[in-house]
Amino acid sequence: MRLKPLALRMRPKKLDEIIGQQHLVGEGMIINRMVKARHLSSMILYGPPGIGKTSIASAIAGSTDTAFRMLNAVVNNKKDMEIVAEEAKMSGKVILILDEVHRLDKAKQDFLLPYLENGKIVLIGATTSNPYHAINPAIRSRCQIFELKPLEPKDIEKALQNAVENKEDGLGKEQIDLAEDAKSHLALSSGGDVRSALNALELAVLSSEKDENGIIHISLKDAEQCIQKKSFVHDKDGDAHYDVLSGFQKSIRGSDVNAALHYLSRLIEAGDLVSIARRLLVIAYEDIGLASPQAGARTLAAIESAERLGFPEARIPLANAVIELCLSPKSNSAYSALDQALNDLRSGASGEIPAHLRDAHYKGAKKLGRGLDYKYPHDYESGWVQQQYLPDKLKGKKYYQPKKTGKFEQALAQVYENLNKKQ
Structure with missing residues (x-):
């Protein structure tokens, strides 16, 4: 007799056998808590293929004493669901693991709804499609929705x-x-x-x-x-993998589009979407920063699109993000300013918070001199008033040194300079 495929044989049978997805199944996380409390509610698990949706569903069911059945919304018909419903009536409750849940037709949906409503059937649906776009609102509203992440x-x-x-x-x-x-x-x-x-x-x-x-x-x-993928030297425990990532970031920082695309292609060929996503997000804030702050939000949107699409289509939003970051103005002024402040703090240069800034929302605060003489900026026509905010030890310290490489930071720099002149 031919053995089942290895991936099917190795499917987790208990929650503690699941690899990854710790934001859902880890100790103290929502699905873990639901299983331990033996109080399951209907849910939809969604994310890219092969990351454990059906495995988690099976492990949830296997970790309870409740009977469970597995169906596919495409392959199985309404009659198969009627059998599950009859079993639910007899036993009191059945867990229905339903793969491709977004493919439910109207007849199957209408049949399931009352059983979800009365709790006789606990639905655990699995889908690669965004349930907010692909699943009927009547089903969706009766389910918790949990997003799974690509495995590292x-x-x-x-x-x-x-x-x-x-x-x-x-x-x-x-x-x-x-x-x-x-x-x-x-x-x-x-x-x-x-x-x-x-x-x-x-x-x-x-x-x-x-x-x-x-x-x-x-x-x-x-x-x-x-x-069927040729290996590049990208062993995560060796230097070469980090060399590619380093070359990738430095090429974007240096505004070399062609080099950045070359290193991106290496990382794509290695299938390393996790490293690409992390590095791009860091670059958006470390290297572009206040010179073009909207680049951060657009980079995140591209990353989320890539994660939802999976390879090979993921390369499309990634290419857009890389080219934009390469050709954006660059500024590291924000995190450089924070690093200087952290350095002062860690070297002992902190000092006491000025008394007029301290919390005064309790009885006896005035007797301690807390909050006295604080000037509320909104009471002033310009929304600004001269007063000391830094501790005496750091009075006059200026961490932020703006760069005028982009229009946004140029505007910030002008405001900053005007405020400094008034002090």
């Missing part, structure tokens, strides 16, 4: 190692030598999709011969062939 390479490496060692459901009955660079490549090249990584690992094992000692060796070359 370290999470996928853990899943691969578990598969190699697991003797019951994984590949542990064989002696497998999975090279570290091969494991890293599978994790990075899968683009956050653990199913893809496990399928590639299984193909590598099944297509490899044992050596004279009965060991199956999986090399980087094997991994490349099985996931």
Whole structure:
């Protein structure tokens, strides 16, 4: 009898077996609390393919004493749902794990609604589509909505190692030598999709011969062939991966569009969306900063679009973001100013908060001299009045040194200079 695919065999059966998604299933997080309290409500799990939606649904069901059934909104018909409903009437409650929940047609929706309303069926729907766009409001309003994130390479490496060692459901009955660079490549090249990584690992094992000692060796070359992506030197534990990221940021900082696109292509080829997203967001605030503050919001929107789309389409919003950041004016004045303030604080240069600025919202504050002589800026026509805000020890200190590389910061600089002249 042919074994089920490795990714299916390794699907978590309990909540504590889930890899990643700790913002939902970690200790003290919402789904973890719901399971421990044995009080499940209907929910929709959404996010890119292969990141654990159905696995979490199965683990939730497996962590309770409630009967559960798995259906697919495309494959299964209304009659299949009627069977689940009858079981719910008999037993009192059934958990229905429904894949492709956004594909429910009206007849199936109308049938399910009363059972969701009375709690006889607890729906755990899984979808790659944004439920706010793709799911009928009547269903959506009866469900909690939880967004899953793409898995990080370290999470996928853990899943691969578990598969190699697991003797019951994984590949542990064989002696497998999975090279570290091969494991890293599978994790990075899968683009956050653990199913893809496990399928590639299984193909590598099944297509490899044992050596004279009965060991199956999986090399980087094997991994490349099985996931059909050529390896760049991007081992997360080595210098080369960080060299690419460094070259990427420095090219954007230096406004070299072509170099930045080159390094972006390396990171895309490695499937490392997590590192790309983090680095772009840092760049938007570290290198562009107040010279073009709207770049931060647009970069975040591009990142969210890329995460929702997944590769290969993710490259489209990423390219837009990189070119905009390259050609934007640059300023590091904001965080440089904060770093100077932090340096003063850590070196002991802080001092007491002036008495007129201290909290005066309690009985006896006036007797202590708190809040006396504070001038409320809104009482003045210009919305500004001269008074001391810094502690005496730092009086007159100026951390912010504006750069006039963009129109926005030029305007800030003019206001800043005018205020300084009045002091």
